[in-house]
Amino acid sequence: MGDVARPYPRPDRDTTPFWEAQNRHELVFQRCKQCEAVRYPVGPLCPRCRSFDFDWVVSGGRGTVHSYTVVHHQAHPAFPVPYTVVLAEMDEGPRVIAQLRTPPDGRCEIGMPVRVEWEDHPHQSLPVFVPDEDRGST
Numbered sequence: 001m002g003d004v005a006r007p008y009p010r011p012d013r014d015t016t017p018f019w020e021a022q023n024r025h026e027l028v029f030q031r032c033k034q035c036e037a038v039r040y041p042v043g044p045l046c047p048r049c050r051s052f053d054f055d056w057v058v059s060g061g062r063g064t065v066h067s068y069t070v071v072h073h074q075a076h077p078a079f080p081v082p083y084t085v086v087l088a089e090m091d092e093g094p095r096v097i098a099q100l101r102t103p104p105d106g107r108c109e110i111g112m113p114v115r116v117e118w119e120d121h122p123h124q125s126l127p128v129f130v131p132d133e134d135r136g137s138t
């Protein structure tokens with residue numbers, strides 16, 4: 001699937017634990033130790049209370065489609081079109097962007113339950129969403 005040319009994340013001081021968790025097939029969020037706000041994407045301080053103290057929580061990997069788009073214009077050779085990109089609101093609160101592995105009927109709609117699955121690439125596992133049949137459609 002064009003893996004050679006695919007761009008990958010570049011972990012830094014703040015994001016390395018996040019990317020390492022993904023290689024264990026864990027989607028993690030930061031949780032503020034002061035106000036308990038769960039946040040994503042990864043950042044050094046709490047946007048609500050400005051605390052630098054946090055720990056990591058493992059997401060249950062389930063959410064619902066908040067918005068989505070179907071990409072028809074190929075912007076990178078590693079990502080053949082068409083594909084669907086979902087902004088999912090996770091059960092823990094944060095909204096996460098990832099590709100949707102489209103069901104056979106190609107359907108995606110706002111409010112659709114989704115869950116995370118993992119694609120293992122040479123150095124980095126990455127999340128994709130799939131329809132969550134266990135929770136059915138809304």
Ligand SMILES: [Zn+2]
Nearest residue numbers: 032035046049
């Ligand atoms: Zn906070």
